[in-house]
Every structure is written in C-alpha cells, then in structure tokens.
Amino acid sequence: MAVKKFVVGCFDDEAVLFPAVKKVRTSGYKLYDIFTPMPIHGLDKAMGLRETSIHTAGFFYGLLGTMTALCGIGYVFLVDWPINFGGKPHFSLPAWIPITFELTVLFSSIGMVMTFCYLCQMAPFVKKHHFHPRSTDDLFVMVIECTEKNNETDISGFLTSIGAIETNVQDAETGWWLGRYDKTEKPFEHKSALA
C-alpha cells in the first residue's frame, strides 16, 4: 500500500459531473476515482471502466451448487445407501429438482456476495481513507492523483474551471487497513516515520 497525493474536487450536480469527467479524461489528468452517494448510471462508462464480471462468477458458483446437489444426492441414493421406496427407481431426478435448485441459488448468492466483498475489499473492521464525509450524503467527489507531470495548484484550478464547488489536496493511503472508525489512526504516517 502506498501513500499518494490527491486533489479532491466536489460536485453537487450530476449534470456538471458528466462533462467534467469527459474533460478530465481528454486533458490527460490521472482520474483516480469518483465517490458518489448513490449509483449513477453511465458514470462507469464515462470514466472508461470495464463492465464487471461478477455475474459470470455467479454463473460458475451456481454451477458448482448444481453439481454439489446432484453429486451429493446421487452418491447417497445410488452408492452409499440405496433405499427402495415402493419399487421406484433409485435415480429419481424429478424429486431431486427442488434441492438442486435451492443449492444452485444458495451457492451462487453466497459466492457472488463474497466475491463482491473481496473485490471491493469490504469486511468488518476494514478501514479506508474517505476523501469527503459528504460523499455518502449529497456530494460527488472526484479524486485526481498527482503525478510528476502536474502539480496540485494546476489540478485544483482545473477542477474549479470544470465546475467543482470545492477543492482540496490530501495525502492518502490507497489501500485498506484494519481499524475502527471511532479512532483516527493513520497507518501511513507510521510508515513514513519508519522510512
């Protein structure tokens, strides 16, 4: 994990945000992320993010569930302990459908939610740097990373020119760490002190 310098611009209207994203991308600044209080359809495309594959993962988890159910019931009824139910066939697939279906759904859902939490790095006691407290309330917070090619004053001026109502510069840890939200520990400061 690394500590980097970021310039933060806050927008209060999606209508201003969309053209602003376009301008940031054409101007060559390094767009780090945009934090929004609610999902904004089309923003991922405007930022050039690729489509998520979480549904594909869900399909394979579901397949795993189907196989688990069929193999499990099959093993019990055909191999381990075949029971004669009034002379009916041991391989009674229609009667297995309910459990097979339920396990498909169960595996797919649990798998996808766990994948979601893993990809978004979310769990209890996981803490991240939040650039603006109002990014979960009413502000759309655009974060631009400072590189050697540009400096924060330029970026701040640029953000204001494309419609940001407020800008500031922050040093921030890019990854997550284990911590509590009622305590303000800054793990990256310890790191820099060690270095």
Place this chain on the structure above:
Amino acid sequence: MASLRYESQVRAPLVNGDKNYHQITEDIVRPIEGNPSRLWWIGFLIAVALLCFGIFSVTREVIYGVGQWNLHKTIGWGWDITNFVWWIGIGHAGTLISAILLLFRQGWRTGVNRAAEAMTIFAVICAGQFPIWHMGRVWLAFFVLPYPNTRGPLWPNFNSALLWDVFAISTYFTVSLLFWYTGLLPDLATIRDRARLKWRKFFYGLVSFGWSGSTKHWQRHEALALVLAGLSTPLVLSVHTIVSFDFATSVIPGWHTTIFPPYFVAGAIFSGFAMVQSLLVITRKVLKLEDYITIEHIDVMNKVIVLTGSIVGCAYLTELFIAWYSQNPFEKYAFFQTRANGFMPYGWSYYIMMGCNVLSPQIFWFRKLRRNVTVTFFMSVIVNIGMWFERFVIIVTSIFRDYVPSAWATYYAPSIYEIGFYLGTFGLFFTCYFLFSKFFPVIAVAEIKHILKRSGENYKQKMDEEEKETPEKFAHEFAH
C-alpha cells in the same frame, strides 16, 4: 436541465415535497440519530414481554413434550404448522418487492423495499421456529442435515417434501439476508459518515464494511443486486411452492390437490403485502416519512392485495368445483362436509377465511378506499386474520375426521402454551422490527436519491414547465 430524467407526467411523484439529496438523508437518518421516543419504548417493551412469554411456553414444551400443546393422534399439526405456513407466507412480500419489482423496473419499490425485506427476514426467523420446536426432541434437530454420521451413515430422505422445505427455507433466509444487507451497506456508510457519537462511529463503521461509494463499487453493487434479484425471483416462488408440497404430496383428502403451489404463492403474496401495509402505515406516521411512503405507494400495494386476494378466491372455488367434479366421495366429504358445512365443528373457520380473504379485499376496487390510510390498515389486519384461517382450515379440517371414526370425538383447541408460542413469535418479530427501525434506515436512502430527479415532486414540476415552454427543444433532448 439535462440532469433531469424524463418520466411521464401521468405517473404520480414517488417523493413528495421540495427535496434534495441532503434533505433525503436528513429525513430518513434523523430518527436513527435521535433518542427513542416514549412510544418506541412502550412498543418495544410489549414486544419483549411477548417474547419472554413465548420463551416460557417453548421451555415448557421442551421439558414436557409436544403434549403441552393440545395436539393428539388425530390432529398432529394444529396451530403450530398453521403458524409456520402463515409466517412463511408473510415472509414473501419483501423479496417479491425487492426482487421481482426490481426486474420489472418498478420505481415505487424504492420507498418500501428496505422495510419489507427486513420484515421478510424476521418473518422467516419466526416461521422457522415452528417446525424446529415441533420436532419435540429439539436437541436432535440437526438430524435433518445431510452429513456423514455414525448412524449408518443414515441420510435424510432427499425425495421428501419436508426435507425440501429445510433446504428451501434456509436458502431463502440466507439469500434474503444477503440481498438485504448488501443493499444496506451504502446507507450504513451514510450514517457512519454523519455520526458524531463515538459508539455510533464504531458501530456503523463496523457494519458498513468500509463502504466508500467508489464508482467501481457501485457498478458491482448494481450488477450484484440485479443478479441476486434474478436468482431470488424463482426462489421466492419456489419456497412457497415447496411449502405447499408438504401438503400436496400427501394422500390426505383436502391436501392432495395439484392447485396448491400457485394458490399458496398467491396467498403468500397476499398476506405478505397485507403485513407490509400494517407495518408501513404505522412506520410512516411515527417516523414522519409520509413524503417517501406516499399514498401512491399504499394505493399500488392495495392493488396487489385485491389482485392476489381474487386469485386466492378463484383457487378456493376451483377446489370446491374439482371436489364435486371428481365425484370422489372422500374429496367431496373433505370439501363439502368438513369445510363448507357450517354445522361441522370447524365449519365456522371456513367462512371466516372466505369472508376475510375473498369478500373483504374487494372494497379495494374503489380508488377512494385504496387511498384511505385507516381503511388500508384495518383491511391489512383483516387479510392477515383471514390468511391465518386459510392455513387453519387446510390443516385442521382436513385431518380432524381421520380414517378411524372413533377418533372423531376429540375436539381440538389450542392450549395456552401453544397460543403463547404464537404470541412469542409476535414478540420476536416486533422486537426485531423495533430494533431495526431504531438502528437501521427503514427506507433505502441511496435508492430514493437515485429516483429523486425522475420521480421527485419538485423535479417533475420543473420538467412539466420545461415540457410546456419549449416542446421542440424538450422533444429533442429527451427523445428516446
């Protein structure tokens, strides 16, 4: 103006009043940040008292056995399984609202889905209690799980509807919980970022899993919600279908009918929506959320109630018709004697069921009554009483005249502990609901913000002006 998204003016606004994003957060999160009211404490303590009575009743049942309830050889499934099916039915509305209506792109779901999903989860927890404690030797409940054991290994019967039930209900509970909780994460983060008190920062920081609102996370969140909705839709239909199999796959006249799956699902949606109405009519009033759970929402849900109530009514009549048409003496006896004959010991329950479920919801054909909050609340209670009697009729009237006429003399009435157990699940349900309404947002904050500029009253008005002033420019801008 481009920030507005067009929606026909024919559609009523779903968010009333002059709202902006911050105002939405304020309105919905404020009740959580304040101290609980006196009314909340009274309600909560009553719920806890009921829960304690339920625990007492269940403890007696565990010590002395199922005989504590007035069940006997003829009626082995009395109030207990009636309550189980009733609670499970109630637990269907939440996922229906959040999943099926998400797939159908119904904007009005955003106002009610969070509370309805919470209700679903609590109702399924309550439902699950009944078959578990009904086992009698509850410490052996784990025998229903298939795992390699030292008893043979002796496996459960995968061809049995009762085992399907175990899988269906546990899956339904898990998936509903995941769906509800992933939806809650952004809203919990909103509360976390507003928190002033130390414990609040800690608690909401813990339960919001470090949600940041990054665009990529939202993209995955949306995809996840959509796929979970797609999975939950057949799931919610399967659960009550499988519950109906508990009866339909048996050979008891009155249970052995192929119509049960769709009829049970319609009944489940019917009673579930009624429970949502009962809860939300009070919640919106107490938490002052009338701008978000509007008369429009109540109206739409009443339409669902009249539709599903009529489907259930058709099912009742079909059952009677088929019993007559089959000319099977046992079927005819089950339907025309033990049920529809008002002079039989439980004949009265059939007419309560018919009155509450089929006749009374028909008043919702009138728009004025659909939009009346008092009538809605009253009707929602009536419907749930009717739906309880539906399950009672199905279970008790079908088995009280069993194959041995000498057993017919025994009349079944529940014992105080059986009633206590039922009241205890009310206690459990409302304890959970009171805690939920105090610590979690009862309305999906982020989802309301998402529909604000399309369905908010103030934005719709602005859009209307725009549409009238410059129709050509408007058509150009918003043409599909």
